[in-house]
Amino acid sequence: MISKRNWKSAIGVIALLASAAHSYLLQQPIVHVEMEKAGMHRTLTYRVQFDFPLAGKDCDYMLLQPLPAAVYISTDELDDLQRLKRLSAVYPKFVNIEEPTERAQPFSVLLRGVPKLMEIVTLPIHFRYHAPSDKRSTSMVAIATPELYLNCPIADSELVDNELVARPDKLYCLNAHKSRFDENIVTDTEPTTLHNLERCNWKQIHVEYQLRAPLRAEIPVGNTNAYAPVLYGTIILTWTMAIWTMLRTLSSSRRINQRLNEQRQLQRKVK
Numbered sequence: 001m002i003s004k005r006n007w008k009s010a011i012g013v014i015a016l017l018a019s020a021a022h023s024y025l026l027q028q029p030i031v032h033v034e035m036e037k038a039g040m041h042r043t044l045t046y047r048v049q050f051d052f053p054l055a056g057k058d059c060d061y062m063l064l065q066p067l068p069a070a071v072y073i074s075t076d077e078l079d080d081l082q083r084l085k086r087l088s089a090v091y092p093k094f095v096n097i098e099e100p101t102e103r104a105q106p107f108s109v110l111l112r113g114v115p116k117l118m119e120i121v122t123l124p125i126h127f128r129y130h131a132p133s134d135k136r137s138t139s140m141v142a143i144a145t146p147e148l149y150l151n152c153p154i155a156d157s158e159l160v161d162n163e164l165v166a167r168p169d170k171l172y173c174l175n176a177h178k179s180r181f182d183e184n185i186v187t188d189t190e191p192t193t194l195h196n197l198e199r200c201n202w203k204q205i206h207v208e209y210q211l212r213a214p215l216r217a218e219i220p221v222g223n224t225n226a227y228a229p230v231l232y233g234t235i236i237l238t239w240t241m242a243i244w245t246m247l248r249t250l251s252s253s254r255r256i257n258q259r260l261n262e263q264r265q266l267q268r269k270v271k
Contacts, residue, residue, distance in 0.1 A: 027051040028164060029115075029148060031063070032210040035217070042217070044123045046146070050115035054160075059152035062090075062174075062202070063111040063121070064181060069104040070128050070141040070219065072097050077124055088112040089123070090179050101128045101139075108179050111146075130221045143215040149181055149202045166204040173200035 032047040046063060067073070072095050081087035090110040111121050130139050149172060152160055162168040171184040184200040 028206050028208045029054075029061075030208045030210060031146065031148065032212075033145060033215060034212050035143070035215050037213075040127045040219070042125055042127070044125055044143070044215075046111065046121040046123070048113065048119045048121060049117060052117070054115040054150075054152075055117045057115060057152065059115050059150060061113055061115055061151075061205075062149045062181075063113075063146040064149060065109045065111065065123065065146040066144045067107055067109060067125065068141060068143065069106050070101040070130070070139070071125050071143065072104070072128055073109060073123075073125060081124075087122070090174075090176050092179055097126070097128075099128070101130045104128060110174075110176075110179050115150075127217060127219050130219060133221050136221055138218045139221050141217045141219055143217075145207075145209050145211070145215070148205045148207045150205050151202045160203060160205075164205055166206055170204070171200055172202040172204065174202060 030049040034045045036042040044065070073091060074097065075091065075093065075095055078087060078089060078091055082089065089112060092107055109123060111123060113119055113121060127141060150160060172181040173184045175182050181202060
């Protein structure tokens, strides 16, 4: 028989354990973001950490990385990384890499993973050139911190405590075509299928961000006043090289013809 005092002690221990477990669930995921410091072609490196209750569960997460118009991705490069299983991402199928910043549009890349105690994800990015200016020689480009979305099966949904969720009253649908998340608005025309439930069961999660340095890059900008000198200089250099090539070709042709004539004369003398 268990005494009344022992029962109370056991209940107290269980309550303490439940309280500890509850507080343990409230630990926010940690996302450490770092960008290479120099160059037009850089890499964003993410270290994603989840607390123990979520690590190893049958959940999926996505980092939504917004990219400004001054940044582009090489879809061929990301396709190769996915083929080599070094990246799992959702991104636009076509990105015009030739457009200057002023005509480009911002977009997002979704980096997919499963919750782990620690996971490292890398994303290669490239900076666009800006239109020439007569007022500045550089342009500062800032990259925003990513958003974190989590999708867990119904059986594990209790692990995602409301205090971890940025908007507890909102669910989001994965819009893979536009590489973004849209707010889930339930309509009668939307069939209730397992696919739709999984696609529209994403929650935005609070994140603790750790940045070693601001995600900013200083991009050189051409000088508008240098356009005319560069243009005329290029034209003059091009025509000079073309004329030099023509004269050189004519001179070589004369030498070849002269040698051929000399060989013919020698052959006639021998005969």
